Amino acid sequence: MIPTIRQQLNQILNTPATSPDIQRRGRILNSLLLLLTITFGLAFLALAVGWLTNNLPTVDFIYFTKLILTFFAGSLAIYTINRYWSSNVASALFLLQFTILVLHSDDLSQVLAGRSTIIFIFPILLASLLFRAYASFIVAGLLAILAFTIAQITDAEMFYVNYITYFLVACIPWFASRNLEQAIINLQEINQELDQRVALRTTELQQANLALKEQIIERQRTNDALQLAYSQALVANQFKSELLSRVSHELRTPLGAVLGFAEMLRAGVVGQLTAGQANAVAQIIENNRDLTVLVNDLLDQAQLEAGKLQLNIAPFAIEALVHHVYTNLNVLAHKKGLTLTTQIEPDVPSELLGDMDRLNQILVNLVSNSIKYTPTGFITLRVLRPNEAYWAMQVIDSGPGIAKEAHEHVFEAFRQLDGSLTRRDEGVGLGLAIVKQLTTLMKGYITLDSDVGQGSCFTITLPILEIKR
Amino acid sequence: MSTPLALIIEDHEATALIFTTALQTAGYATETIASGELAEQRLLEVIPDTIVLDMHLPGISGEKLLAQIRRDERLKLTRVIVATADGALASGLRDHPDLVLVKPVSFDQLTLLSKRLKRDEEK
Numbered sequence: 001m002i003p004t005i006r007q008q009l010n011q012i013l014n015t016p017a018t019s020p021d022i023q024r025r026g027r028i029l030n031s032l033l034l035l036l037t038i039t040f041g042l043a044f045l046a047l048a049v050g051w052l053t054n055n056l057p058t059v060d061f062i063y064f065t066k067l068i069l070t071f072f073a074g075s076l077a078i079y080t081i082n083r084y085w086s087s088n089v090a091s092a093l094f095l096l097q098f099t100i101l102v103l104h105s106d107d108l109s110q111v112l113a114g115r116s117t118i119i120f121i122f123p124i125l126l127a128s129l130l131f132r133a134y135a136s137f138i139v140a141g142l143l144a145i146l147a148f149t150i151a152q153i154t155d156a157e158m159f160y161v162n163y164i165t166y167f168l169v170a171c172i173p174w175f176a177s178r179n180l181e182q183a184i185i186n187l188q189e190i191n192q193e194l195d196q197r198v199a200l201r202t203t204e205l206q207q208a209n210l211a212l213k214e215q216i217i218e219r220q221r222t223n224d225a226l227q228l229a230y231s232q233a234l235v236a237n238q239f240k241s242e243l244l245s246r247v248s249h250e251l252r253t254p255l256g257a258v259l260g261f262a263e264m265l266r267a268g269v270v271g272q273l274t275a276g277q278a279n280a281v282a283q284i285i286e287n288n289r290d291l292t293v294l295v296n297d298l299l300d301q302a303q304l305e306a307g308k309l310q311l312n313i314a315p316f317a318i319e320a321l322v323h324h325v326y327t328n329l330n331v332l333a334h335k336k337g338l339t340l341t342t343q344i345e346p347d348v349p350s351e352l353l354g355d356m357d358r359l360n361q362i363l364v365n366l367v368s369n370s371i372k373y374t375p376t377g378f379i380t381l382r383v384l385r386p387n388e389a390y391w392a393m394q395v396i397d398s399g400p401g402i403a404k405e406a407h408e409h410v411f412e413a414f415r416q417l418d419g420s421l422t423r424r425d426e427g428v429g430l431g432l433a434i435v436k437q438l439t440t441l442m443k444g445y446i447t448l449d450s451d452v453g454q455g456s457c458f459t460i461t462l463p464i465l466e467i468k469r
Numbered sequence: 470m471s472t473p474l475a476l477i478i479e480d481h482e483a484t485a486l487i488f489t490t491a492l493q494t495a496g497y498a499t500e501t502i503a504s505g506e507l508a509e510q511r512l513l514e515v516i517p518d519t520i521v522l523d524m525h526l527p528g529i530s531g532e533k534l535l536a537q538i539r540r541d542e543r544l545k546l547t548r549v550i551v552a553t554a555d556g557a558l559a560s561g562l563r564d565h566p567d568l569v570l571v572k573p574v575s576f577d578q579l580t581l582l583s584k585r586l587k588r589d590e591e592k
Contacts, residue, residue, distance in 0.1 A: 252554050253481050256573025260487030263576035269494055292573055 128173030244302035374399035505529025
């Protein structure tokens, strides 16, 4: 790209300096030098024309030409110094050269008398531009000394008012330059502060960025650990379910054999028993039954947890289900002196769709639970229809009831309620957990209405499924 | 009238003994077989009145054996009592047994039921 005249001019005028203020002053000096060079160039042309047209004597022409050439040489030297060494030195030399120049403008006596006031104004004005603001006063002082010295040497008259005028004149550029200087200093301060702030913010940002990166890495690590723990837990759970399922199967065979042999003994197939032996056999059978229930519960729980338990949905008669539960458990209730009653509301369809075995399991669980925890009174099994879409089974007892705080834990696996009842009636506490899970599997829900001293009412609400014929 | 024959197909020795005793108590003559293959062979030679069949057998499975029995014209009068630990599996069988007993099978129950089956046959 070809640089424009303006760019070229800028290149000539600019001085390489670190401070923008020094650079500005250097540029002013260069501009002044350029301006004066052009002025003197034009002046030389005018002189040349005057000399050629015989209007100017040759002696004068030579005198002025020498002066102008001296000025050119001085200016070149000042420019070089300004550009490659020091603006301050260059400025001082410039003012000196300028003063010498103005001293040549007239007779010395004339200069000192009145014109110096006007002529000396220029270096005084320029001093503030080229140096710091107070330089005008220094130059005014130096010029006053110079004028005084010249006056002494030439024995001329002294004009004290002039000296005072120098200082008054110096006030004008001093004020202007000082304001400018102050503004620049302020600007520099603001700049510095800004730089500091930017630096500070950058550091803060970098730190925040670093912290964020660390957080991300930490998150990733936690995530990985969680993922690992989750997959491990899945495997462990799967293993537990399979183990439980296997163990339960393996347990059931010898358990069945123990029950079978005990029943054989009881039936007298292998010989008549004494009363004591019969009693012992009865104990074996009863405990075996408890154990069988427990193993079955464990197996169910394992299958439910593994999501392997499948419902066998078929039409069934509700009356048959209720009757089955009643005949199975009435003996047990009767033995404890409890009254077990059943009740089917007339608006319940006589035939329903569902897994009768599992519904039976639910009811046996709930009713035998009630029998277990109710010391005296009654247990009622009720079937009702709360609305068009649902049917429900309720098991109500006159037992000690369950505190409201404990309701949420009742259906958790392997948990029993605290209190004296629990300790007396041993059990793993799987029954209600299985009931709840089976109910959920059947797309129904279980609710408990109970409080201490008020008995309990468990309600299983299930959707009425359409029987396709 | 000859004593009816019951075939107990069960690999667990103690369980087999209980089943055998129960059917003997009910008035059957019994034979105990511990594997699917042996049962398959024996069924070519005899026509039992009742078969107690375990579902988890070594060799030929109980399910397969049940299907063979049901397809055999000679055995069309034979009653099959299936004993299984898995009630859901038994109710899902394609070939229906006459009775399904979920393990652990009660001695008393098996005695009672096999007596009832015998009475039905005698009618």
